[in-house]
Amino acid sequence: MKTCEKCNRELELSEYEIDKRHQDGHKDVCIQCQQQVENKKINTIEDKITKYFKKNHIDLYKQIQIKAIIEDKSFINALVDSIEVNDKYKIK
Ligand SMILES: [Zn+2]
Numbered sequence: 001m002k003t004c005e006k007c008n009r010e011l012e013l014s015e016y017e018i019d020k021r022h023q024d025g026h027k028d029v030c031i032q033c034q035q036q037v038e039n040k041k042i043n044t045i046e047d048k049i050t051k052y053f054k055k056n057h058i059d060l061y062k063q064i065q066i067k068a069i070i071e072d073k074s075f076i077n078a079l080v081d082s083i084e085v086n087d088k089y090k091i092k
Contacts, residue, residue, distance in 0.1 A: 002026065006033040046076045053079075 003010050005028040016026035017034060027034065053061040053075075068078035 002028075004028070004030040004033055006030070006037075046074065049079070050075050 001010050002013055002016060002024065004016075007030065009030065011030050013024070013026050015030050015032075016028075017031055018025060019027045022028065029037070050061075053064070064075060064078050064082060067073075067082065068075050071078060071081075073081070
């Protein structure tokens, strides 16, 4: 058993991600808390990108937003799909 640093619940070691850098081989934060932190990070980045487009490229923002709604995607996914990578940037 191990107590999660974040939610303070006492959980089985299997509830923690494996991390060899730690003494007991598991992270100090349970999987559930870990996922919350990651989701939050993604949300913040998405939020920043969305705001940036809204502020600086409103026409593009609208186009992508429409695409996102039609294709039932998040703004970011619609944006990523809209980007065409030039041949010379392809990894060989
Ligand atoms: Zn936790």
